[in-house]
Amino acid sequence: MTTAVAAPFRFFSLQVVRTRPLSPSLVRVTFGGEELREFHSNGCDQSLSLFIPAEGQTEPVVPIELGDGWWQAWRELPDDVRAVMRSYTLRSLRRDTLGRTTEIDIDFVLHGVDPGADTPAGPASRWAANATAGNRVLLLGPAIADNRAIRFRPADDTDLVLIWGDETAVPAASAIIESLPAGTRARVWLEVQHAADIQDLATEADAEITWFVRDQRVDGGTEGSPMALGALRDAQLPDAERPYVWIAGESSHIKTLRRHFVGERGIDRRRVTFVGYWRQGMTEEQLRAAE
Structure with missing residues (x-):
């Protein structure tokens, strides 16, 4: 069960559908899930907050039932339990014939995942490098297509x-x-x-x-x-x-x-x-x- 966080945003419970390496530094992860039917975005640089499981966890732990108080409650969770949150932008989405979102793509930068890297990989890079179909995540994303997390807004008279x-x-x-x-x-x-x-x-x-x-x-x-x-x-x-x-x-x-x-x-x-x-x-x- 999910709850609204700060309209027009809400949590979406998703799972990995597939992954595809794009380059040495980028991997594309495709997510799906029934709740995506309520995901709406018309922006090309739509910002999202992704929650992945903490080390040793199989699902991300986020107190999503607390409404607007979820943020402070999430921060107060133990470090070894609290889901890791990272900000990303939507790369693309696909819709069914009724216009409902069925899949979304997020491209991850893989910093430090190679052996001997100067800077160790962070938790999100490690997760993305090893993601497989069925891995579960939570996404804080838009329930309204035109929302304040879209920043690319050129004026109509832009030349x-x-x-x-x-x-x-x-x-x-x-x-x-x-x-x-x-x-x-x-x-x-x-x-x-x-x-x-x-x-x-x-x-x-x-x-x-x-x-x-x-x-x-x-x-x-x-x-x-x-x-x-x-x-x-x-x-x-x-x-x-x-x-x-x-x-x-x-x-x-x-x-x-x-x-x-x-x-x-x-x-x-x-x-x-x-x-x-x-x-x-x-x-x-x-x-x-x-x-």
Whole structure:
């Protein structure tokens, strides 16, 4: 049994249907379940909260029966019992002939799962790397299609779409790019770890997509400076009177890029959407506590 959390969101009890490796750094996990019939979203960068079982648990433990008080009750659960929560974006969904959602896809970045990795994998990466059909999760997601966890909202008069994202934002950026209608002008910069992480994205838009690969970096830049910044400063953008910018990824990177678009490019800050998906050196628990 589930309960509303903060309308228009609710918990969905789901299970893994299948998994598919996309690249050395990405795996796609498909989820299904009867409750998905009540899952509604019309956004390309729909944010979700995923709850996976704690180490040694077979199902995620979340006090979903407490209504709006579930968050504090979840935090007070013992560490070895409390489900692990991580934020993701919806990659895609499929509906039946009646328009009800039947499956959803979430792409997971696999940080540190390779033997000898410099930074050990976190619980979500470990879980995704080993997920199999039938594994159970809880999802805090939308029950209303147009909800506040959708951030990509260009104005109707937008005449140029500009997008930047690191690998954590590639799923959302990819969904956005694929959704852009014919005639839309778009310039896109995406940053990934390996050349094999580059994906072929189909779109009807007039989209120029540039990929940056950190494994091939030779400029001596630091972790705190996105690879795209130099290229963006040098880029000759198409003439546009009403551009819209969407940037997402590591928090310090998007702040730097926002300053570039607003301060250096002179784009109206009201037409710039920036979303911090993670922060260098902090776990999601630490980030939420800081916020």
